[in-house]
Amino acid sequence: MKKAILIAMILLLLINNIDEGTPTSGKVLYVGGSGEGNYSSIQAAINAANDGDTIIVYNGTYFENIIIDKSINLMGMDKHSTIIDANYKGDVVRITKDNVKLSNFTIRNSEKNFEKAGIILQNADNVVIENNIITDNGDQGIRIFSSNHNIIRNNIISNNVYYGIWLYNSRENLIIDNSFINDGLVMREGSYPSFIQTITNNTVNGKPLYYYLNKKGVSIPEDAGQIILVNCSHITIKNFSISNASIGLEIAYSSFIKILNNNFSNNNLNGIRLYYSENNEISYNILYKNGWGGLSLWYSSNNSISHNDIGRNAYDDIEILFSSNGNKIFSNVVRDTPYGIGIRQSDGNIIHWNNIYNHEKYGMIAQDAKVNARWNWWGSFTGIIFGDKIATNNGRIYFFPWLPFPVPVAV
Structure with missing residues (x-):
């Protein structure tokens, strides 16, 4: 009964937060918790998913390096208590497919090395990264590399060594309503169109960007x-x-x-x-x-x-x-x-x-x-x-x- 109520609440939340280009149909898979058939790791659920599926992750700390290579909706229960931790090895989350949504996680502790990140978008378009805490990563919070028309919205991006967000050779992304703490936004190199973004209502250390x-x-x-x-x-x-x-x-x-x-x-x-x-x-x-x-x-x-x-x-x-x-x-x-x-x-x-x-x-x-x-x-x-x-x-x-x-x- 509790699981049925939870599913109904989450589906209602998904309906109210649909973004163009993100998956909105398919089956629902679960990670953590005590339900029968729930996956014990996020990557195992991704491997079992198909385009259009939703993966719901129960509260807990998951020591993983995630690769999202399918058009899925990956959703944590609560951004403060659903944690993906790379344990200082590699990137935390790498997204290589269009039409992904990632929300409601703490994403932390990528490798303390050059160009390692909490989240990497690589050749991925129409991705939504929303309502996350992205913190304490080795080089960057989010790297957007050769990726266009993405939405980075309502995230807390803090204490990443060099970059909060690094935009590289990427166009027409929407960066909105994010709070940067002890880092910020960098647009690096690329042709003139790579510097054309929609950047609005963000703060750095509580002051406007x-x-x-x-x-x-x-x-x-x-x-x-x-x-x-x-x-x-x-x-x-x-x-x-x-x-x-x-x-x-x-x-x-x-x-x-x-x-x-x-x-x-x-x-x-x-x-x-x-x-x-x-x-x-x-x-x-x-x-x-x-x-x-x-x-x-x-x-x-x-x-x-x-x-x-x-x-x-x-x-x-x-x-x-x-x-x-x-x-x-x-x-x-x-x-x-x-x-x-x-x-x-x-x-x-x-x-x-x-x-x-x-x-x-x-x-x-x-x-x-x-x-x-x-x-x-x-x-x-x-x-x-x-x-x-x-x-x-x-x-x-x-x-x-x-x-x-x-x-x-x-x-």
């Missing part, structure tokens, strides 16, 4: 928890303090943005990251103690970077990558990080009048790049002899003459 697409001259509200600009121009980002996001400020395909007098520190990856963006000004900012680097330029040229205080980041202070050419970097303090400035596959960058010092490994590295780095102070009047070191790999750094004393930089 502002995503602007195709805007010119707008004002950003002061209460931002994370800022993302795509194909924007003539916007000033000034006097913000953003921390504990994945990236404080992310800019793509944008120009004539002024980034002035902000503090983007203690974020999981970067304080500021630019993709395919030109003719922007980045000045008088503090970029400290970020989990990867302070400032990152990808395919971004002819930007002016001056009078910033950048240091104590986990890996590097400034990285200039992949045809980021002709940037002018002057009058900055760059310090106290394993690596100072890294330039890869980028030419024509001018790096003058900076204080570059106290880096554990190298003050500057050039790989497949030629760099004009004259007139900098390297932490010693002897320059790179007893100050910060430099390194090249199929590149060249023009470092002489150097400055024998620090630049009196106003930051």
Whole structure:
């Protein structure tokens, strides 16, 4: 009798939460509980299911790595007490089929390794991930890879090492009503359409995540928890303090943005990251103690970077990558990080009048790049002899003459 009542309640819930493209018919399978014929593992139920089936998982902790390769509805009883735990091995849930719905789970403890995630969508479209807690995963909470038209709704995404959600080469996804805590949203690489998403009503650490697409001259509200600009121009980002996001400020395909007098520190990856963006000004900012680097330029040229205080980041202070050419970097303090400035596959960058010092490994590295780095102070009047070191790999750094004393930089 109790099971019949439970089935009726769940079916009513399913009817009230149907999304276009998700399975709505088929048989119902059960995992856990004490019912006759219930499966003891989630993966066993998935293996036995067919497209259109629903799998209901009773409360409990399931130490599994799940692969969903069928168009099913996988539903936990309660997101707080129905837990899928990878026990720090591999990904927790991998979805490789269209038209899947995943809801009402805690998804946690993926492997503590690069590109391991709580949930991975790989070549999967029209998936709904809803009403979950996605927490404490090794690299990412959710990775959406080459997957389009998905809905990520009403999830708590927290304490994932680098990314809350990582969108990569994926288009027209709806990210709505999610709460990010100590992580955030990152759109990485891909062509311009990969940055076009519908992102609305999300928060990062209790503050709004502002995503602007195709805007010119707008004002950003002061209460931002994370800022993302795509194909924007003539916007000033000034006097913000953003921390504990994945990236404080992310800019793509944008120009004539002024980034002035902000503090983007203690974020999981970067304080500021630019993709395919030109003719922007980045000045008088503090970029400290970020989990990867302070400032990152990808395919971004002819930007002016001056009078910033950048240091104590986990890996590097400034990285200039992949045809980021002709940037002018002057009058900055760059310090106290394993690596100072890294330039890869980028030419024509001018790096003058900076204080570059106290880096554990190298003050500057050039790989497949030629760099004009004259007139900098390297932490010693002897320059790179007893100050910060430099390194090249199929590149060249023009470092002489150097400055024998620090630049009196106003930051």
